[in-house]
Amino acid sequence: MSRDLDKSELIRRLDEILPGTGKKHDHRLVALRGWCEVDQVATAVGVVRVVRVRSELELRRLLPGIHEETGFIAYMLEWPAAELPVDVAGRFFGYGRVFRFQRIDRIRNLFGGGRNYVDVDYDLAKSRLGAYLVERFRPGELDTPAGRVTLDGAFATWLKRQWGLDAGEALGLDTLLAWAATNGRGHEMRDELASESAAQVRAELDAFFRRRVGDAGPLVFETWLEGRGRLLLQFAALFETMVEDPTGAPSGAIRTAAGHGLGLNEAKLEALIQPLGRGAEAAFRAVSPAGELQFVRAVLADAEKLISSSEHAALVASPRLPSAWRVRLDRLGAALAEGVDSPSVTSFAAAREALRNLESHVAYLDEASVRTLKRAQFATRLLGWLVVRPDRQYQPGHQVYADAQTLAVWYAQEGGYVDLARRRARGGGESEFELGIARVLAAVDAARVDLDRRFAKGYVEWLRANRPKKPLLAIDQAVATFAAPYLEGGEHRRMLVLLMDGMAWAQAVELLEDLDRGSSPWYPIAWNTQASSTDNGFFTPVLAQLPSITKVSRSAFFAGVPTKFDAKLTNIQDAKVWADHKALARFYTNGGMPKLLAKSDAFDIDGTARQPALTLIKDTNQPVVALILNAIDDHLKASTQVDQDWTVDRIHALRDLLDAAAEAGRAVLLAADHGHVSGQRLENAGRDSDPGEGSTRWRAWIEGDAVREYEVCIESGGHAWAPKGPKIKGVILLADDTRQYGGAHHYGEHGGASLAEVVAPTVVIGAEAIKPKTPGFEDAALEARRALPPSWWLLDVEPAPTIVKETAAKSSPVEVQVELWQEPSPAPVTPAKAAPKPAIATSLHVSEATKKVVTKLGKNALFKARAPDPKKRDVIIRALEILLERKGGVPAAVFGKHVGLPGFRVGGFVSSLTEVLNVDGYEVVAYDPQAKLVVLTPELLAQGFDL
Structure with a gap:
């Protein structure tokens, strides 16, 4: 039997149990388990008589009569009991509950309330923490669901409830450091631990942290008590640099600053450097999810200020300090500039390594860093393109239009990736990083200007030569090539023609990549290569009619014939010419015709698909259905300062349209009537004449007009449209992406003869849902044939393959380039018979x-x-x-x-x-x-x- 409680402890315990002064007291009896050598005590409710009883029988004998007036009586029970018998329980405070009086019982009440199943560990019962907690807290205040309470469990519960530290099983140095940095109550706990009731708790607390965290734990706690928790996290970011780069980091300067700032002796400081350096990443990660990004930003900015700015460059190994981010950016900029000066696999590898170092920096702190990283990635890809230059692997044929053939095929395969990267890499500034990107862009832009002008000249010659077939496809033949033969393949085949007005290949590659994600992807199918067998890449180059404006080129797409040079554009109705498309007429009988819904019938004002459009797409009696999506074309009038990713979710109606197509078993001909050039580089160019006809990218060709180096001209009737006029000979079009004919600067412009405007994306996509469900029946045309990005886009650059042929004398091999496409010519040509045509993307060299x-x-x-x-x-x-x-x-x-x-x-x-x-x-x-x-x-x- 324990007699370790004195009179003062009994009084305190009764004050906890009995109701306060002034309250109504329906019960005046209380039962306690324990022992105290007193007969009565004075409490807050008055004098309480103390009666010691040795058995239940004695308790019953010493109870006052039911109607007997009596004061408060505390019965001290000497036998173990949690509750009194039910027939007497109603007379006692707590309805017969036996309040435990020994320390272990009080600890049990503290953590378990009235539950008698809580087991208290012996180490906790005899600890100073246990004594402190029962003195400091009321029963049930530290209630825990655990069936057993250990010393460490008590520490964890107390630290979490009282001080906000989750010190449970997940407690580690990262959690402790993050808590110390964000919790500003260190001075409060320091004062609490200095109180008489908490004497010796500090030593037990240090031992707890050492058991759970290691030797660094008590030191982190000590620093927090002194109000330096945030400062400690700052030094953790610096210590991390010392761990990552032991020889290059400014270790001496960091040690000096830490010793002075943290107030720790040399031994304690050394004990912290390695653990905090290795645990910094997890600690910052523990802080960030709590919505503390602004806090982290400030901590890292202040961390750099702890040492001289002259030392900042040596912090480059840090994966999170702002100075390391800036140094890594500049190193990438230098590598990009060097790569432009000496483009090679080796110089590209150096830039790629610099990019990977940049990617390993924690750039989650703000959106600007994320955008900068993306620009770095795009610029490095462009350097890879400069090294490989797949367009140079092919020597054009002898025809005057050969450049149009080779370059259009190249552009359809990978030109969109080049132009997407150009658009996204642009920025501004004077840092070494910005100058490096500018050098890359200048080199790529110059190459693209040359390619555009060569293509434009070749394209107008191709038109003058009456559009020779293969490998190029005029836009008015797109439906007859891709849609009509597809529908002939069986009754199960149906198609949705989805014309994305103004979509260039730069947007198409983004959209195709996004479509191929998720649980129900859409992807290019084998029909693309079956419909137009050119052997020159996956995508067929479909060329817009000139000028590359909607009314001309879109009308040609839907009509199946070129828009007549003397046609009045305002009179052309796309739905009507689509209904009369000759290639589709054989699929409709009994008066039916292909349907093209007008914008007002297909879409609501918010851009979502209307039910009539979805119903039409789902109608399996319709072999082909056509819709026009204007999302991209409408965006072209936005400012050059506005950019966006072109994904399925960005085009509000697209997902619903695809779902409806899948339900009806329709493949989708994803096409554009023309593309556009980015407005980022367009400068105003004057016109020689202005008859009131033309736009920002084309003008009427008036007799006597000079055609400048950045322009091409095409006569009326040469498969190009031109406005009517007595002196109008045709149209003059801009041939690259450097100029526009006046007007405001917009996101994009079209109407010219550049690759981005003329080579219109055209691809048939499918999904698993559209495949026939008939057992044993397969349609090879519907199989996935995904076109993957070029190697340089994936930052994989290898030396271009060398194709050799033997000379007539069978002497040493001679390196040659292979023509991508060449029609029969009267001029004698010696083909490289033994050399297969290479793919557009760099192929793997196999040793x-x-x-x-x-x-x-x-x-x-x-x-x-x-x-x-x-x-x-x-x-x-x-x-x-x-x-x-x-x-x-x-x-x-x-x-x-x-x-x-x-x-x-x-x-x-x-x-x-x-x-x-x-x-x-x-x-x-x-x-x-x-x-x-x-x-x-x-x-x-x-x-x-x-x-």
């Missing part, structure tokens, strides 16, 4: 050593047994080629491009590879999902297949 390995593997009996399908073996061989060539692993995006898969499907594909290649359990090939890297171990491949 002789790799060829030897894959050739032996292809003949290997074990390999054939593990991969009996020849097609699967071919794909595996193709995968092994790039893995053997690129030592150290291949990024998923690059690997996917080589084998023909989007990056997000590479993991599953590698899993199928392991089933064939991982012989006897050896990890020959593996995929690292964190690094997004495919890795091959050549030695294990050779061992497994005895190569």
Whole structure:
């Protein structure tokens, strides 16, 4: 039996239990478990008589009569009990509850309230913390659902309830440091721990932090008590630099500043540097989700001020300090400038490494940093394009229009990526980073001006030559090429023609990438290559009619014939000419006709699709349905200061239209009537004459007008439209993206003869939902044939492949370039018979050593047994080629491009590879999902297949 409670403790306990002065007292009896050598005590409610009882029988004997007037009586029970018998419980305060009086009981009441199942650990019962808590808190104030309360559990509950520190099982140095930096109550706890009731609790608290966090824990706590928690987080950012770069960081300056600022001796400071340096990332991450970005920003800005600005450049290894971000930006800028001066695989690799260093910096602090990082990525991609220059791999033919053929094909495959990167990389400023981007853009812009002018001149000559077929396709033939033959493939085939007015390839590549995401992706299908078999890339170059304005080129698209040169544009009705399209007439009988909904019938004022449009698309009796989406064309009149990503969600009606098409089993011909040039570089150019006809990118060609170097001209009737007039010979069009004929500066302009305006995106997309559901029936045209980005877009730049042919005398090999397309010509031409036409994107150079390995593997009996399908073996061989060539692993995006898969499907594909290649359990090939890297171990491949 314990007698460790004195009279004062009993009084305090009764004051906790009994109601306060002035309240009505229905019950005057109270039961306690414990012992105290007193007969009565004075409490807040008056004198309380103390009666000690040894058994229940004695309790019943000493109870006053039911109607007997009596004062307050406290019965001290000497036997263990949680509640009194029910027949007497109603007479007691708390309805028969036995209030525990010993320290362990009081601790149990503190954490468990009235629950008798709470077990209190012996270490807690005898600790100074336990004594402090029962003196400081009332029963139930630290209530916890735990069935057992340990010393550490008590610390965790108290620290969380009283001081806001989540010191549970997840407590680590990161949590402690984040709390110390954001909680400003250190002085309050310091005063509390200095009180008489909390004597010796500090020592137990230090031991708790050491057990849970390590030796650095008590030091972080000590710093917080002194009100330096925020300062400690600042130094953690500096310590991180010392950990990341032990030799380059200004360690001496950081140590001096920390010793002075934190008030710690040398030994304590050394004990903090490594743990805080390694834990800084997690600590800042712990702070950020709590909506403390402004706080983090301020902490990092102040951290740099702790040392001299002359030392800031040496902080480059920091993944979060602003100065490190600026230094990394400038290093990338220098690498970009050097790459422009000496474009090579080596200089590009240096820029790519600088970009990766920039990407490893925590740039989540503000939107400006995110935009800057994206600009850096686009600029580095453009440098990769400058190094590779796929457009230079092809020598044009001998015809005057050959440049139009080669460059239009090139542009349809990857020109959109170039122009998208140009648009997004632009900015301004005088830093080394900005100057480096400006150097890259200047070089790419100059190249694009040359390509545009060459194309424009070749295009008007192509028109004058009466539009020779292949590889180019006039826009008035797009429906007859892509839609009509598709519909002939069976009754299950239906199509939605979705004309995206003004969409250039720069927007098309963005939109196609976004469409291929999510659980129900839309993607280019095999029909694209079947409909227009050119052997010159995945996308067919479809060329807008000149001038590349809506009324001319869109009318040609829907009519199936060029817009007549003498047509009055205001009289052309797209719905009417679409209904009369000759290539579609055979699919309609009994008076039916193709339908094109007007904008007012298809869309509400908020841009969403109206029900009549969705109903028409879902109508399976309609072979083809056409709609016009003006989202991009409408945006062209926005300011050059406004930009946006072109995704499915940005075009309000698009998702609903695609869902309706999927429900009706429709493929979608995603097309544009023309593209546009960015307004970012357009300067005003005067007109020689102004008859009132023309726009910002074209003008009427008046007899006597000079055609300048940045212009081309085409006569009326040469498959181009021109306004009527006695002196009008045709039209003059701007041939590059540097000028406009007056007017305000907008997001984009069109009407000229540049690649971006004339090469109109045209691609058939499909989804799994549109495939026939008939068992055993397959339609090869509907299979996914995703067109992946060019290698340089994925930051994968290798030397361009060299194609060789032997001279007549069979002497040393001579490097040659292959013509992309060349029609028969009377001039004698010696073709490179042994050289296949290269792909537009840089192909993989396969060394002789790799060829030897894959050739032996292809003949290997074990390999054939593990991969009996020849097609699967071919794909595996193709995968092994790039893995053997690129030592150290291949990024998923690059690997996917080589084998023909989007990056997000590479993991599953590698899993199928392991089933064939991982012989006897050896990890020959593996995929690292964190690094997004495919890795091959050549030695294990050779061992497994005895190569």
